[in-house]
Amino acid sequence: MPDAPSIPGASSADVPPTGALKGLRIGISVGASADLDRLGLEETRFRTLLGELARLVVSAGGELAYGGNLGQGGYTHFLVEQLREHAPSSRPLLNTLAWTEHRKLPLSELADQRERFGRYAEIVCLSVDGNPVDPAAGRGEDPVPDSGPETARSALTGMRRHLMRQVDAHLILGGRRGGFLGTLPGLVEEALLALEADLPVYPAAGYGGVTADIAGALGVDGAPEIPGPSDATPPDPRLLDGLRRLRQFTAAPDWTGLRNGLTADENERLAGSRSPGASQTGGQLLSVVVGGVVGIALVLGADVYRKSVQLTEVRLVLPGSEMTFRTNTDMRQAALRMFFQAATRVATRPLDDGSGNLREALTSLKTLFDMYREPLESDGSPPPPTEGDSVHELVLDILNFELAPFLAVWHPRLRAFEEAHPDQDETAWPDNAEFRRSLRELQQNLRPYIIGLGEIAGIRDPERHLRRSAWHTTQHADGVPEQNTPRRSTPT
Structure with missing residues (x-):
């Protein structure tokens, strides 16, 4: 068996061996958490956790996908910096840019960013509907003026739908509850789309943010108790609508839990519960959450191994x-x-x-x-x-x-x-x-x-x-006729 990579914050016994995640791409939904101060934590600890998770996945042979902008100091830049020492020959990070994000950049700046990321990240520019496009089509060097809030909302939803088609599992961490540009809070919408796509979802709620609300809506125990804000700001109605839609999943007759390969105890650990005697310090919380994500890696890696011999x-x-x-x-x-x-x-x-x-x-x-x-x-x-x-x-x-x-x-x-x-x-x-x-x-x-x-x-x-509705029955006179499909043998 290949040697396991060295990952700070997790014991060598917990880290999956090199190649355990080969062929898998893990989506990351991450956003700044407004709860860090109330939990006695710091943004640097939050980013440290994210960096360790990224290196863990890549060191085990997996890839990452993230939908975000290219702003200096943002999570795309941070993830690339974390991967520089661990990146293999191919680009381990897929970064998707919504229509309104790449259109607001000068073409020369977008080209510079792609070149700067080099072999560490693939940057894919998307249409409003979430399909890959040539960012230079239909425009010049100058940024294109803002298309308005409705276009921005549609573009963000399109980007998130595209992201779900590219990943095998989805990890959720932090996230804002208000001040967002989309139809729903970004992480809530990505959680909904991941569940609709029948993807394994992993809410790591130890650092609070809207991930803690997502975990609660999905019936996952263990999210930390978070003191309310001093100004008692009313929640955004769009947040409440998104959480209601998440709870509808749990109310379905066929709901049996997250079905993400983890036990209830493992999901509770991932959500941020503390083991008996553990302190509330950021360092030990990091160990708890990394341990939960190591469980994800082991489950997915074991599944890959089982399938690889079939x-x-x-x-x-x-x-x-x-x-x-x-x-x-x-x-x-x-x-x-x-x-x-x-x-x-x-x-x-x-x-x-x-x-x-x-x-x-x-x-x-x-x-x-x-x-x-x-x-x-x-x-x-x-x-x-x-x-x-x-x-x-x-x-x-x-x-x-x-x-x-x-x-x-x-x-x-x-x-x-x-x-x-x-x-x-x-x-x-x-x-x-x-x-x-x-x-x-x-x-x-x-x-x-x-x-x-x-x-x-x-x-x-x-x-x-x-297929689409009436694909084979109501076509143009010169439309595509029904095709003879390839014949598949009985599996042996």
């Missing part, structure tokens, strides 16, 4: 070829991520005539191309399997035979129109209808590949994620 054979009949995959955890994780990257994009979602934005559609396809190509070029990509085909061979066919030819034709054609007619709408583009027909052909060609990725990932019915 080999399943999947045979796919694809256009012009038949492929056989002996799937293990690495292959399933890669296929799962690639499946959902495509299943949430225009690569598989209909773009009806007269709707949508063609530039955004092309940008989405280019982003998918880059996402698929990156692991093929990464030094950290797993070696080819000793038996059967590799999922990366399947992806290489998607890139070479489908995405690359489409982008090579249509990107320069649309760019030429945009440059020649900067004041005209896309509807005036003479190739508009032809582009849409070509896009539907691309979707038709991609569909069996994407469903095949879902089969490799072990999704029970991957095609259902590609």
